[in-house]
Every structure is written in C-alpha cells, then in structure tokens.
Amino acid sequence: MGLRTAEEYKNGLRDGREVWIEGEKVEDITSHPKMKVGVETSAIDYEMAENPKFRDLAVAIHPETGEPISRHYYISQNAEDLIKRHDLIVEATRQGDGIIPFTKDVAGDSLNAVLITCRSMGNEVYIDRINRFYNHVRNNDLSVACAMTDVKGDRSLHPSSPDQEHPDYYVHVVDKNDKGIIVRGAKGHITCAAYCDEILVLPCRAMREEDTDYALSFAIPVNTKGLRQIVRPYRYHQGPLEFPNDRPIRSQTESWIIFHDVFVPWERVFLCGEWQYAGAMAYNFSYSHRHTASCYRLAMTEVQLGLAIAIAEYNGIDKISHIREKITDMIIYIEMLNSLSRASCLEPIIREGVALPNYIISNLAKYHFAKNYHEFVKNVEDLCGGIFITTPTYKDYQVPELKEDIDKYLSGIKGTSALDRLKIIQGLKTTINADDEVLALHAEGSLQAERMTIYGEYQKRLQELKRNAEKIVGID
Amino acid sequence: MGLRTAEEYKNGLRDGREVWIEGEKVEDITSHPKMKVGVETSAIDYEMAENPKFRDLAVAIHPETGEPISRHYYISQNAEDLIKRHDLIVEATRQGDGIIPFTKDVAGDSLNAVLITCRSMGNEVYIDRINRFYNHVRNNDLSVACAMTDVKGDRSLHPSSPDQEHPDYYVHVVDKNDKGIIVRGAKGHITCAAYCDEILVLPCRAMREEDTDYALSFAIPVNTKGLRQIVRPYRYHQGPLEFPNDRPIRSQTESWIIFHDVFVPWERVFLCGEWQYAGAMAYNFSYSHRHTASCYRLAMTEVQLGLAIAIAEYNGIDKISHIREKITDMIIYIEMLNSLSRASCLEPIIREGVALPNYIISNLAKYHFAKNYHEFVKNVEDLCGGIFITTPTYKDYQVPELKEDIDKYLSGIKGTSALDRLKIIQGLKTTINADDEVLALHAEGSLQAERMTIYGEYQKRLQELKRNAEKIVGID
C-alpha cells in the first residue's frame, strides 16, 4: 500500500487484459512497440512522485491516515489545493514535452464526480461504495480511466429510442442478480484505457425515465472478462524518416471499449437506474475535467509557441512587424488560457465537501482554448513557412551528397545550422496536426457543450441584470 | 480633515476655476445645467462612504493614523486589498447606472504611479514631496484628475522635434526660479477635470534626452491662475424628446486643459527633467488604470446586457436558437472580463511597496474588453431590432391620438406595454453609441498600447519557451 513506483505501475498492467491494436492482439502492453510509449508517458505521474524536485507538487497527505498519497487522489478543499493541482498537471505535461500523463488526472476528476453525485443523492449505499472504491484507488495508487462517451448511434435520438438501429449504442444493464449486474454496450475515445488498472464508467448525458437501464455508473478492473479494447495510437513518431532524438517519445492511445455482457459486482455499482442523476454525474465530471484540459493545453501550447519562436528567429523574420503582431496574438492566447485556468482555481465552488474550479471560469478557459486553437495553429504555421510541408527527411540527410546540399541551402540566419532548423520543423510537425485540432474541439466536451454550460449557469444572473436594467430606465 | 460629505466636495468646487462649455464660461460648476450632472456622478464616491451599506467597501483605515480614509487612497498591499478595490469600483459604477464616479479612482492610480516611480528613482526629495501630496489628498479627501495625454501635434514626431509646428504640443517647462517652474502646453481628453480639486500631471510617453523639458510631473489646484479648461459633455440626455425618468442622470465631461504659463511651486513638482523616467511613470499609471477600466466596463456592460435581455424578452425572441447563441456570446464576453479583471487582483505584483494588479492579466482584461466591445454592441443591437433607430419620441407620445397608436402597436409580447418597451430602447440609446465605442478603444490606452505592454512583459518568458522547445527537439 502507498505510493507505487513507475515500475510497480507497469508490472500491474501485465494482467491478461484484451487489447487490440492495428488488428493485432497485444500480449504485453508494457513492451509492445506500439503500446509502450503510452505506458511510459503515463508513468511520468509515478516518476514525479519519486522525484524530490516534484514531490511537493505530486504528493499529498491522506487526511485520515496521514500517509503520502498522490495529489490527484487528495480531495481539494480550497483555492490553494486547486492551484497545486493546476500546477501539478501543468508541470507533469511539461515533463511529457506537451503530453499529459493523464491516467491519474482523469481518475481524480471522475472519482470526484461520482462522489459528489452520490452525496447529493443522499444515497448512503452508493456513498459507502464510492468511498471504498476511492480508498482502494488512493491506497493502492492505482490508475483509472474514465469511460464516459457512448458510441451513440443516431445522436438525435435518446439511448432507449426504438428508432435506434439497436438498443446497445449506450452502455446499459441487460441483467441483474444478487451478486451484481450484467452490462452491454460500447464506449469510445477512452484515453489511456489500455494501460490503466481500473475503468470507471459514467453516463455521458442526461436521461429520461425510459432510459432507466442506461443510467449507469460502475468500476471494474481492465482485465475483467468480456471487456475488449480496440486501440488507436496517437502521434507515434520517430520512424526512419524522422531525425533521431534521444528524448523519449510521448504519446497516448485512444480506446474503443466493448462490454460483451460484462459482470459487475454490486459493490462496484454507483448508479443503476436513477436516471434523474445521470446528467448531473456527467456535469460533475465535466466541471473538473474541463479544468484539467485547460492545464495540460497550457503546457502543450507553450511547447508550440517555443517551437514557433525558434523557427521565426532561425528564419530571420521575428522582428518584422506583422510577425511581431502574430507573436503577440499567440502570447495573448496562451496567457488568457493561463489566467483563466488559474482564476477558476482561485475562485472555487465547494460542492458536497469537494472544492471544484469555478464552473463558469473553467468553462471559459476550456472554451477560449478550443475556440481559438485553430487561429493559434494558423499563426504557428505562418511563422514556420512552407518548409513545414516540404522538409527533407532524415533518409535524405543520410545520403552524403544530399546532406551537403541540405546543410548548405536549408540553413537560416548566420549561425543556424540546417540540421537545427529541420529538427525544429520536425518538432512542429509532431505537435501541429489535425488530430490535435480535433482533440481541442472535442476532448473534455465540445464548444457547444461549454457554451451550454455557461449559458445554463448564468440564467439567474441574467434575470438579475434584466431586472436592474428595468429599474434604471424607470420600469417598476 | 477626514472623509468629506458629498456636499463638502461640491462646495470645494466653487473656487473661481476657469471652465468653458459650448462657448460659455461656467460661473458655478455645481449648478450649471450642463456641468452639474458630472459633479453629481462624481459625488457618488463621497455618498457611498456615508452609506452604511457600502462603508466597508468605500472606507479603509489610514495605516499610520488609524483614521478612516477613502479606500481609493489606501495603498493596496496584497490580493485582498486589490479585490476590495475591484469590488468598490464595480459597485460605484453600478450605483452610477453604468457610469464610474471616476475622480477618486483615477486619483489613486496616478498617485501610486508617481509614488512608485519616485521610489524606484530613489530620489528622496521627490519621494518626500509625493508622500506629502498623497497625504494632503488622503487627509482632506480630495478629488484629483490625472492629466496625461498631451495634444501631441504630429504623432510621428517626438515632443521636442523641430518638425513640429510649434514646441508646445507637449506640456513642458518654459522657465524655472527658486520658487518653482512655469509650464506651458495642453492636455486633452481629461475626464472629470472640471470638477476635481487637483490636477496631477504625468508625462504620456517615453522621452529622449532632447525631450528633457517635457519630462514633467506636478500637481496643482484646478483654480490655479492660467489653467483653462474647454469641456465637452458626454452623454447628456433627458431633453424634451426623451421619456421622463426619476432616476438621476449620470455622465461625465471631458476637458481640454490649457496651461497658459502656469506657475507650479517646487513642492508640487515630482519629475522635472529626468527623461529616463518619463516612460516608466506613464507605464506605472497604465498598469493600475487599465485595471480600473476593466472594473467599470464590467458594470457598464452588465447594464447593456440587462437592457438587451429585457428587449429580447419583450420582443418575444429570447428563445430563438440564434438569439440564444448571441446571448451566450454576450455572457462569455462579460464573464471573461469579470474573470480576468478579478484574476489580475488575485495574482498581484508588488512594486515599491504597492500591490498592483498583475500587469499581463490586467492588460489582457482591458484588451479583451476593448477588442471585442464592438462585437458585444453588435449583439445588443441585433437583439433590439430596427426600432432602436425609429423609436417615437416622448413628444409624439404626449399627443393623445398618437399615444393611442403607439400604445396599441408598439407593445411586445402579451403583458408588455409599449411604454416599457420604449423606455428600454431609450435606455439602450443612452448607453450604446459611438462615443462609448471610441472610449472603449482609446480610454486608458489603445488596443496597440495593451498589445505592446503584453509583448514587452513577455520577452523573458518567450526566450525560456524557445530554449525549452530546442531541448525537446534535441538542440543543445
């Protein structure tokens, strides 16, 4: 019990789980060439806890036992706690060269969401179960993926709609007995799920009474029978065309998780039929998780800005007035994100004993990031120039006669080698891509989801402002 | 000594000052129909200190004497102090139905700017003078206008450039003797200057060595000989065409201040020739004053949003999807301003013993406000509809046969009278206008000024990010 080392985390993943990648069944997640990068990226969170430099950020004290635990599993009480969590995620993402380790971040967000929802229901059975599961995770320093997004089928229809092609687009209960429940369905876009210890399932939307069987939250180990993952790598690089780099590669994978009539024991069930709370649980997750997003996006865009500044300087364009204005726009973008993300911590909302980032501000932060990310990318690409597309490969560079040409002709301002310039461009190509754009839009909630949250949370204030305006113009 | 009543403030303004409005020399500022609205709007700050409801916000304790003083003249020490100041400005502007009282706000900003600059110079003579002047203001509860923007002539030239049509576009020293200095020139766009007790003059830009005579800061009473003001009213309404409203009218005036070889005694001189510090003094003012801007703009735009929501509801369009999206955009605009403005307080910078709102965040707040204000206004106008332009006047409404038509035809959704609708539109016409748009762009620093501040303050961080990016791609 207590904090695990990165090695212990990895050992725990060799447990017979069913994971497929590119049509191949993976024997050992931690050594498979297409899977281990994700494992190692997630391990950063474990490594930071071992590293004295980051220990204060990464480790907190269990409020009851006084033992050291991961800060991600410490329930924030106030602004200071939230700022520490903010700083931890930012720093961990910096350690990941712009990629968040993620497994513990999302774990904390989803555990808190379930805890808050159960407490607000006042259902003592559920409260007891989630408390025990929370302690299981906390005391054994586990990693947990949050499986939220259902595959949905026709998005204009409700889960139980008879117009759906079949009833299984949303994960639901198909049977119950005295030991537990049997669930069927599939969840998609589940980051890191292939190398977590547990899967925590949440509903992804508000439900109606007819959706009772779909109002469901539970947790199971990843190697549970009947649980299959089809995985897609995200951002794998360093093939023979890429310039070599000693730095470890960072990336994650995304899973489709199919539940083939999976058995879940009752002690792991946190919502089962209380359809009125499905939406709340999803919202409670999003409040916190959108703040997680704004933290790691900050560290990610800082890497992109750094690369963009480097290439602009190498190209000799950084002092041109329109370029300086574009750099200023990029700074404004990043510092707006930074300020809003931190501000959401500094003005917390306490819900059922859990300090959450201010809902409106954390949604503003995520919305600002996502809405303007393409414009930020446009500026990065503008500074880089056409060579982003046309850059010679490392294979070209290994041919001596081509190397000579490349060294001579692709250098930038005096003193900047072609090789350095090509490395920066390779770095840009790694981090600027359509997948990251889509992530910006859809991960942790779409633009429209953030807008709806902000609009919804503001209704009372809106009527106050209306009433005040009427007073000002003399309407009683 | 100590806090003054609003009445005492007004009495202090009857002092023989030279103020002109629309070609007329004003005898008594406090009773002149075109001037008194500004006086009364400024008096709100005095009234709030007398009002038990606002006393905690409006009044602070003199750190040395323990006496009650205006919070505006209490030097903030930390985030909490700044947040109180933020809340005070927001609340005072709400009391002004969207118009800031202003005279004490700008007073605090400019006094702090001079104090910080003198301290950073380490010039004990200046430090002593500004301390004494600060205490004079604080202990007598005075109002102070900050005269910063010179008339400039050719903006592409420096103050002392021989290519300027004449040497007096920037206020400068034309003579000195053992008692003091003689100054000449003109300052423009000086809000509230006609009804303040003192004028505090600051340089408006960085200077070069040849501009020595223009590097100048001093304070004088408004009725000083040779000081002339030409004033323009801003937002005067309630003529015979407007619908009557018992609510007091709120507005300010803008002054051109001409210094006709005005004598300033040495004890009132805070910068005189130290051209290296001219730019710093201007910047030190802007750091704080841009935050002032973001506070009162918040209260102003809240009024506008309230009016817009009212008219949308009266028109029966508030549930239409594209209107709801526009309302969401307006909420996002306002809450972004609110969050950034508060965040700049929550993460202060301490300069020479003075807590200032975080430079970058306060510039982001002001920039966000100003850059997007026209878009916000566009949404307000969109919700209002064409009747904004075509609204019948109160004179029409007083003709019985027209009143009957208007009452019948200009009502909105069931239960909304035409009169209420016209009053809301009149409220909108008061607050939505080109003057306020220009104020948004130019008051407290232009868009470009904010961009340059942000870019400048970020240079060190930019190089860190660049260096880190190089490390990530393997460049030593």
Place this chain on the structure above:
Amino acid sequence: MGLRTAEEYKNGLRDGREVWIEGEKVEDITSHPKMKVGVETSAIDYEMAENPKFRDLAVAIHPETGEPISRHYYISQNAEDLIKRHDLIVEATRQGDGIIPFTKDVAGDSLNAVLITCRSMGNEVYIDRINRFYNHVRNNDLSVACAMTDVKGDRSLHPSSPDQEHPDYYVHVVDKNDKGIIVRGAKGHITCAAYCDEILVLPCRAMREEDTDYALSFAIPVNTKGLRQIVRPYRYHQGPLEFPNDRPIRSQTESWIIFHDVFVPWERVFLCGEWQYAGAMAYNFSYSHRHTASCYRLAMTEVQLGLAIAIAEYNGIDKISHIREKITDMIIYIEMLNSLSRASCLEPIIREGVALPNYIISNLAKYHFAKNYHEFVKNVEDLCGGIFITTPTYKDYQVPELKEDIDKYLSGIKGTSALDRLKIIQGLKTTINADDEVLALHAEGSLQAERMTIYGEYQKRLQELKRNAEKIVGID
C-alpha cells in the same frame, strides 16, 4: 407624363398627407425644417436625370413607348442592365455624400417583387393590376415607399395567433366590398415614406392558412384617408454646435405607418388571401433589395474610409505599421463589398422576365457588409483617436480666446489646421453612430435572414457535394 423635375416631385408632396414629427403635425413636408432634408436628399434621383453628366446612368428607354423613363423603373433584362443599376445607386449615393436618395430604388425593388410573384402565381387579374400600377409609376415618374415590416407584437407568434395581445400587429383585411378592401394595422421602419407619392405594401413573412387575412399586398397614395405617419429624423446635424458647411445636409426619415381602417380599391390590390405566396413575395423583394443595400453601403463606407484616411494623415499616424494594417483591413472590407455587389449583377438570375442579382451572391454581399461593419467602424474609430469624443464645438471656436487655444493646440502635422481637423472629425461624427450600425444589421434583412436565404438556396448543391464525396471514398 415622362420624367419629372425635382421641383415637380416636391410639388407633388404638398397633398394633405398626415405626417407627424416629434409630436408636431407637419403642414408642408417640403418646407418643414425637420422634414425638408429628407425631401431634398430624395430629390437627388430626380436631379440626376436632369443632369447631362448622369443622364446615361439615370435614364433608360421605355421598351414599349421608347420614351425616357427612370432607370429604376426599367426592368433589367441582363447583367449589363443590372450593372448599370448598380452604378446608378452607387453614384446617386455618392451625390448624397453617402446617403442614398432611396425612394426610386426601393420602388423598383418592390414593384419587381410584386410583378414576379403575380406572374409566378399565373393570376392574370393581379398581373394586369400590377402592370398598370407599374406603368402609372413609370409614366408619371413617381416615388414609392415599400411598407413591408409589420410591427409584429410577439415575434415568436404568427400574425393570427390568439396569443397575440390583439389581432392588428400585422396589416390585414378587416372588410371587403365590391369596390375594394378595408385594411388595419401598422408597418414600421419605412424609410422615406413621408415624402413619397405612393405606398406599396408587402407582407413581411411566410404565412399559414390561418393567416389568410394577413396575406396582403396593395398600393395607395400617401395622402389616403386614414393613413397616418409618425416620423423620426435620422442624422440631422448642423445645429449651433456644429462647424458650418455649405454642403447640403443629407438624411432620411423613418416612418411608422398606421392604417386606420384604410380603404383600398380593388385595382390596387395585388395579393389578398393567397397565403402560399406571402413568403415568396417577401423573398422576391429581398433578393433585389439586398443588392440595393450593398450598392449604397459601398458609397457610404467609401466616405467613411476617406474621412478616416484624412484624419490618420492629419494625425501623422498613417505610416505606422499597425495603422497601415488597419487601413488594409478597411480596403479589404470595401473591395470585398464592391466585388460581391458587382458580381451579383454579372451572374444574374432571370425570374419571370426580370433579371435579378444572383441570390446567393447578393446575400453574401449584404451579409459581408453587415457582419463586418462594426469591425470596420472600429478601425475608423481607432484611426480617429479620442478626439472623436472630446472635440470642441463651433460655439467654443467662436470665442476668440478659445479659438486661439484651439487653433494652436488642436492642429495636427505641420500644415494641417485645427479647423480642418475638427471638420473631418465632425464629418466622422455624422457618419459613425449607433443608428447606422443598427441599420447595417437590420435594414434590408437581418444577418440571420441572409444566412437562412443562403442556406436555403444551397440545399440542392449540398446534396450533390455529399453524393460526390461518397463516390470519392468508395460509397456507392
């Protein structure tokens, strides 16, 4: 018969019409100080026909009689005709210093809309009536206002909805006899209606069967009994605070038109109960009228750009890089409008023998103008600077001692007098205002109206593109 002189046009307006302005009943439209500016602005269209310089633009040949007629009443047959009409509106608006004469422009748009709709109905009675009315207008060179926008009440309800406060928010038939019909209701925002010869009424939206009584189009002389107008001036200047200018003032008025059980003879009724065609008639008007908008907006924004360039040069800022970029943005805005407006003519659509500007392109032109106008205004205001708000008045300037100060201190770059600078600013204040912003958004159809038209017109193409995309990826 044939073309009238401006004098003849004015004489025709002294006919006993009932027009109210600011609570006063107007005896003679053409001499009333608050009304005559509009009359004179509208008269430009008549003056141009008399002016050899513009005759080719302003005058066309009656296709049947060979007589000279106003080009506005010539039914365009092809791209060339439409370009001539485009050029005529642009030129007339330039003659109006940025204000369109309007009465004939909107006349042509609405006459064509009725004509096309009647022809597409195939209703010979209506076709005959509108042809005769069209000839009446054409042969007597009349001016015609188009009364389209109803006052609407609750905008979320249909005209005949029982939830409306009363049934008269939309103009409708209350009685019929063998001579004609009796109509009741009110129309709003009717530009120029006070100084036109005729009012042509159109429905403003699609109707349902229960709205039969509201599906209505007809024309009547302005002095018809029971027709009352409440008028609001738009942009009246040149009071004692303004600097004198020999140039005639240009402006229009907006009318509320109330129909107090007005009798309309059958020969003037063009739609009466055919609810299926109400929407089409409104659309047919908008297709053409949005193009009219893009024409006069071009000439209007050109004036604004010219003023902005002048003040930027006087201020000495026109070569600063960020200002040059803003000027470039303004040029792009204007030339985009110009190109799209002309392009809509060059690619016409022929409907029922009438050449109309391409629907999609003309909506793009209007939408581009309206969507981005606030940003354009922002740039104008940015170039002008704070003096836009604080500019001294002509009354100040007439006081010799103030004149001396103003002349000295408010001059710009060498050789630019303060007086010229103040005149330019006065020009800017005349043309930059919230009323014009609202006009940009709502006149000739709102942003959303344009979006819906574009979306609707594109449906077939959208499915073609979808089908093609499927083919490309191998879906049969």
Place this chain on the structure above:
Amino acid sequence: MGLRTAEEYKNGLRDGREVWIEGEKVEDITSHPKMKVGVETSAIDYEMAENPKFRDLAVAIHPETGEPISRHYYISQNAEDLIKRHDLIVEATRQGDGIIPFTKDVAGDSLNAVLITCRSMGNEVYIDRINRFYNHVRNNDLSVACAMTDVKGDRSLHPSSPDQEHPDYYVHVVDKNDKGIIVRGAKGHITCAAYCDEILVLPCRAMREEDTDYALSFAIPVNTKGLRQIVRPYRYHQGPLEFPNDRPIRSQTESWIIFHDVFVPWERVFLCGEWQYAGAMAYNFSYSHRHTASCYRLAMTEVQLGLAIAIAEYNGIDKISHIREKITDMIIYIEMLNSLSRASCLEPIIREGVALPNYIISNLAKYHFAKNYHEFVKNVEDLCGGIFITTPTYKDYQVPELKEDIDKYLSGIKGTSALDRLKIIQGLKTTINADDEVLALHAEGSLQAERMTIYGEYQKRLQELKRNAEKIVGID
C-alpha cells in the same frame, strides 16, 4: 506536334532526370511507387483533352495556326476566356478528387508573367526568346514547373547581403560566356517539378542594384546536367491501415531544386541583370497564380464540405441548430470564394495583350480562402466528432471478431453502416491535415503578400476617397 496523350506525357518523363525521394534516387519517375501518383495526377490535364466531355474546356485553338492546343497555353483576351480557364481548373481539380493536376496551370501563369514583363521592358531580344519558348511548350504540349521561391537563408537580408552565411541562397549567375550562363543556388517548394518537362525559373522578389546577379529568369529541361531534385511526397495514403478504395489516389510532390552550376543557353534566358524588373516579374506571376489558387481551392473545399455533410448526416446531427449554423458558415465560405474567384475573371485587366484576373479581386479571393481556411477546417472537424482521431483501422476491421464489434457499434443513424462511416472519416483524414493548412497559408503567396498587394494597388483610390471626404466636410 500538337496535343499529347497522357501516355506520351509519361514517356517524356523517362529522360535521366536526377530525382531523390526519402534518400533514394529514383530510376523511373512514372513507375516508382512513391512518385507515380503525382505523375498520374498531373496526367489528368492530358486525359481531359482526350475526353470529349471536357474537350471544349481543355482545348483551345492556336490563334495563329488554328491547331488545337491546351487551353492553358492559350493567352486569354477577355473575361470569357478567363472564365473558361477558371472552369477548366475547377473541373480538373474535381477530376482529381480535390487535387489540381497543376503542371499546365502553373505553366500558363509563369509563361504569361515572363511574357508580360518582357513586353513591358520593351526588350525585343527577350520578347523573341519567350515567344519562342512559349511556342515550344504550346506546340509540343509540354508541362512546365515554375521555380520561384529561393531558399533565402536569412529572410531579413537581401540576396547579395554580405551578412548572409553564403552568397548562394538565391539562384544567381556565377559565370557567363557567349553560349550562355552558369547558375548556382536552390529553389524550394516547387510543386510537380519532378514530373514536368521544363523548369521555368523566376525571381521571387524585388531586387536592388547590388542584387544584379540575382535578377534572373530562364528555362531548362528537367534532365539538364547539374539539376538535382530532393522530393517530398504530399498526402500518400492507402497503406495497409487504410480501407481499400478503387478510386485512384491523387497527390503531388514538392521539390527542392539545387542548381549545381547549371549551364543555360542564351536563348533560354529571359531576365539577366535587369534588377528593376525582378519584382514586376514576380508580381506578374502572382496576379495570375493567385487566381489559379482560388480555383482549385474551390474544388478542394467542396470535397471537404461534401464529406462533412455526409458524416453529419450519418451521425444524425445535421438538423441541430448550431450544426446548421456551422454548415451555413461553410457554405458562405465556399460561395464567397467561388464568387470572388469568378468575379476576378469577369472584371479582367488587360496587360500587354494578356487578360489577367482583376488584381484586387483575385487577391481578395485568395486572401479570403487562406485567412478563413482554418475556421472552415474547424467546422469540418466539429461536424466529424472525436472519431476523426480514434477511428479503427482496416487491419482491425479484417479481424472477424473485431469486425463484428465495429459493424455493430460504429454505425450511425439507421441504415448507415459502420463501414461507410469509416470510409467517410478516412476521406476526411486524407484531406484535413496540417500540410494543407500550411499550403493554404503559404502556397501562391502568404496572407501578408496578398495584403500588401491589395494595399499597394489601392493607393490612388485611397487618395481620391480622402480628397472627396475633405470636400464633403468643407475643406478646399
């Protein structure tokens, strides 16, 4: 002589040219698996001339000989010719499923640029040479790459600046003799250069007198000794992870062309030292080539919109109001591009006997496309959803047990198979990527290049508008 078949074009490419790709020297361009896709895509232009369906578009008549020639080599005389060229490029790109064949398009643009520049110089020797080269291309139906962008080194320095690391960043003359010249340097981002018959070299910027050796234009066959190309594929797909598709793959390659002291005979030299004309030649190319861009971008974005609509429908979200608004934005984007691109043809400028698309309008079209492309892409990505990133691969789909899961869970609305959905997403992934975004920004001139052209071309008009504004406000 005369039109060639696609096969003849391909045969002509087997000529010993030196082309490298991914470190490998290519033996036969037309059969190499990484090169032939580009060859086949370019061949579309030849195929269309053979296809009766497109013959009228693709083939024109030689004005002197009366023989059929490629329309790309027919010198446009008027709007009608330009519109035909517009339609040809759009259609050819549609044949390329969104990829332009390019080799003849850019050939025409660059040949015209040289012709116009030589004619405007009045240099009969050059005129004769370019005429003969033009006829050589036209009569033998050759393909020509335009090599314009130099590798530049430090972009803030001129070609001949001694502060450059070496003098060869811009292609220049290093020796001359009576037979011809020897050139050295490198050009980058040269689309299709690996599979053209000829390379036409143009200067990429304005030059100063000291840059005389760099003011250079010439043409040589691609297999000329000393000419080396390093090539990068662009958009190669259909590996084992992709779902199979019978449709041919379309793509191009980009080349770095290194001139290792290449000999150019005098009859192929069109500019050599006349530095005053270097900028003009670059501009003359851009006027026409930016129009080419707007044509093929139209066909490309139509494919993207089609895919986006398909996936939105499959997902069941196409009727949701915020999605409909996004679709409307996409339509507006595309139709704005279409209208402006066509409008630039409809209002041509005749230069030295060559009809060019209107400069300002063609720059507006390209600028509109490039400035807003990222926003368009954002909307495409928004409609697609997170599955863009997480889509299973074809390898997954070939495993029967996974196929079953995928077929069941990744289907969309009733009747839409998972396979079709995955194919559409694969199509989206092919066309939405960072490379295309960079192309949007930098190909055919950067955003700033377009802005500078528009600003420059508008200077005269700007002063007219200023003068007119002064008149309006009464300044003589």
